[in-house]
Amino acid sequence: MDWITEIAENLMGYRRIIGLSDLVDILIMAYLLYRLMLLARKTRSGQVVKGVLLILLVVWLSGQFHLRVLSTALNQMVELGLLLLVILFTPEIRRFLEQMGSSGKLSGVFARSDTFDELDNAIHQTVQAYAQLSKDKVGALMVFERNIILEDSIKSGTVLDARVSSELLKNIFWNKAPMHDGAVIVRNGRIAAAGCMLPLSGNVNLSRDLGMRHRAGIGMSEHSDAVIAIVSEETGSISVAVGGMLKRHLAPETLDRLLRKELMPEEADEKGNFHKVKELTLNGLFKKKKGASSDDK
Numbered sequence: 001m002d003w004i005t006e007i008a009e010n011l012m013g014y015r016r017i018i019g020l021s022d023l024v025d026i027l028i029m030a031y032l033l034y035r036l037m038l039l040a041r042k043t044r045s046g047q048v049v050k051g052v053l054l055i056l057l058v059v060w061l062s063g064q065f066h067l068r069v070l071s072t073a074l075n076q077m078v079e080l081g082l083l084l085l086v087i088l089f090t091p092e093i094r095r096f097l098e099q100m101g102s103s104g105k106l107s108g109v110f111a112r113s114d115t116f117d118e119l120d121n122a123i124h125q126t127v128q129a130y131a132q133l134s135k136d137k138v139g140a141l142m143v144f145e146r147n148i149i150l151e152d153s154i155k156s157g158t159v160l161d162a163r164v165s166s167e168l169l170k171n172i173f174w175n176k177a178p179m180h181d182g183a184v185i186v187r188n189g190r191i192a193a194a195g196c197m198l199p200l201s202g203n204v205n206l207s208r209d210l211g212m213r214h215r216a217g218i219g220m221s222e223h224s225d226a227v228i229a230i231v232s233e234e235t236g237s238i239s240v241a242v243g244g245m246l247k248r249h250l251a252p253e254t255l256d257r258l259l260r261k262e263l264m265p266e267e268a269d270e271k272g273n274f275h276k277v278k279e280l281t282l283n284g285l286f287k288k289k290k291g292a293s294s295d296d297k
Contacts, residue, residue: 052081116264118189122164123259129169130231130238131252139233140173141183141213143198144263148224150185157182157196164191173231183216183228199223203244210246217241227262229255 059078062071126142133140143150158179162168164186172194173180179195186192200212201219210218217228221241228241238250240258250258 055081115188118163119264120189122186122189123256123263125164125166126169126229126259127252127256128166129173130229130255132166132170133173133231134236134238134252137233137236138170138173138175138231139180139213140169140229140231141198141217142169142229143183143185143196143217143220144227144229144259145185145187145192146225146227146263148226150187150220150224150226153183153196153198153220154185154187154193157185157193159193160191162191164189175233183220201244214239214241214246218244218246221245227259229259 055074055078059071059074061067062074122144130140143153168191169184171177172184182195183198184191184194185196198216199219199222200215201222203218203222206215206218211232211234213230213232217230217239218241220226220228222244225243230239230241231237232239237248238252238255239246239248240250240255241247242262247258
C-alpha cells in the first residue's frame, strides 16, 4: 500500500507542475507525431525513418560511452542530414500540409444545393457508363476530387467544363479516342478535365496483375483524398481506390453505393431517411385504407 500512496503523491506533485498549456502542447505534439507515422506507413519513407532513428540511437550511444571521434562525425552528419531530409521528404511534407489545410466540414457548410444535384447526376451517369464499359471490357479511369485540389493533374490534360453523362464518358474512354489513356477528373460533379496524367503508386507490395490504370488510381489515392473509379481493360472488372486501398470486382450497384457513401454521405443519409419515412407513411396509409375497406365489408 505504501507504493500506491507514493505514486498518488507523485501524481499530485505533477498536477501542480503541469498546467493546461502543457497538456495542450503535449496533445498537439502527439497528434503531429501520429500523422507523421501514418505518412511513413503509407509510403516508402518508413524505411528512411527507421534508418534515421538508428543513426540517432548510435549518436546517443556514442555520447554515453564517450566515443568522441564517432560522436563528432555523427553530429556533423545529423546537422547536414536535416537539410537532406527536408529535400527527401518534400512530397510527404506537401501532402501532410495539404491534408492539414483541407477541411471537409467547412466545405460542406458552404456547399451549394446544385453541387449535390451535380454529384448525384455524376454518380448516376458514371455507374451507367461503367456498367457498359465493364461489359465491353473498355478501360476507364475517373477521379472524383474532394477537399484536396488537383490542379496540377488537371493542367496535365485537356481542360473541360462539361456535365457528366454516360455517353460522353463512353466516348472519352473509347479505345481509339485521343484522351482514352488518361484520367477524367470530376470537380463538384462536373468534368473538369480529361486525358490527365496521375502519379503512379510507389507501393512495392501491389499485386503483379494490376495494370497501369490501377497503379495510377492507387497512386492518386495515396497523394490525395480523391475517390478513383477504375475499369480494367483486360478483365472488365470495376475497382475503386480510396486512401491507398483498392476495392476490386465491384458490381455496378456496389459502385453506386460506394461512390455515394464517399462523395455525399450526408446527402445519402438524408435521402435514405426521407425515403424510409415516405415508405412507412405510404404503407400506413395503405394499411388504413385496407382496414377501412374490410370494415365496410
